[in-house]
Every structure is written in structure tokens, then in C-alpha cells.
Amino acid sequence: ICAIMIEDHPTPHLLMRENVQAMKRGSVLVDVAIDQGGSAETSRPTTISNPTYIEEDVVHYCVPNMPALVPRSATRAFQNQVLPFIKLMLRDGVVETLQNHPYLVTGLSTHQGKVVRGIIADVFGVKHHSVEEVLK
Secondary structure (H helix, E strand, O other): OOOOOOOOOOOOOEEOHHHHOOOOOOOOOEEEEEEEHEEEEOOOOOOOOOOOOEOOEEEEOOOOOOHHHHHHHHHHHHHHHEEEEEEEHHHHHHHHHHHHHHHHHHHHOOOOOOOHHHHHHHHHOEEOOOHHHHHH
């Protein structure tokens, strides 16, 4: 199973063709990072109706947005991870929660109408603000 994500950048190929060639014939490669470009050189997006292909004698499964295949389970799993932080934000406020839990800042895209993600600001042609600026 291949899964990597570098925020705001295409996924780098971690498995090169030579690595895939070295895999046992009939192995299955599941590229969870296909939404971001794929983490194997031999990966290309497939569909739910045609989910696999064979390349270098390895079965590739590269369906984008895999959680959509199990929406109830995916929603429940997402809810279980996010709900505690939503409760914190409701209790303490967004700014205080982000200051007390700085790892959550990586999930912040906008605050008070200001865009803090460079790539989003670029796409929409709006001003990019620093996180520090918007959390004052």
C-alpha cells in the first residue's frame, strides 16, 4: 500500500518502475496517493467500474477518492477523528485551540475571511496571509 502526501505539491514517486519489477508476480499495489498523482511510477488513475490493471506483472489498484467507496464508514472514521477538536474549538474558541494544539494549524485554510494557504490564495487570486497574522 502506497500512501504519501506532501501538502500543496504533487506526490513524489517513491516506488520506481525497477521497484515494481522486483515485486513478486501477482502482487497487488494499492496507491492511496493516486489523488495527488500517485506514489508509484507505474500508477495511473483507474475507476470504480474498472479499478485494476496489470503492469510489470503487478496488479495495480489506483482508484481516486477511495473513501467514497465506503461513505458511511469513512464518515464515521472522519467524525471520530475530528469531533474532539470541534468540541475544543466550541469550548475554547478557534484561536486558542490552534495556539494550544499547533499541529492543527496545518489543517487551517482560511480564518476570518483571510486565506492562509499559499496555493489556495494563488488559485483564487487573493492575498495570502500568514497564520501568525490571522491568529493574533
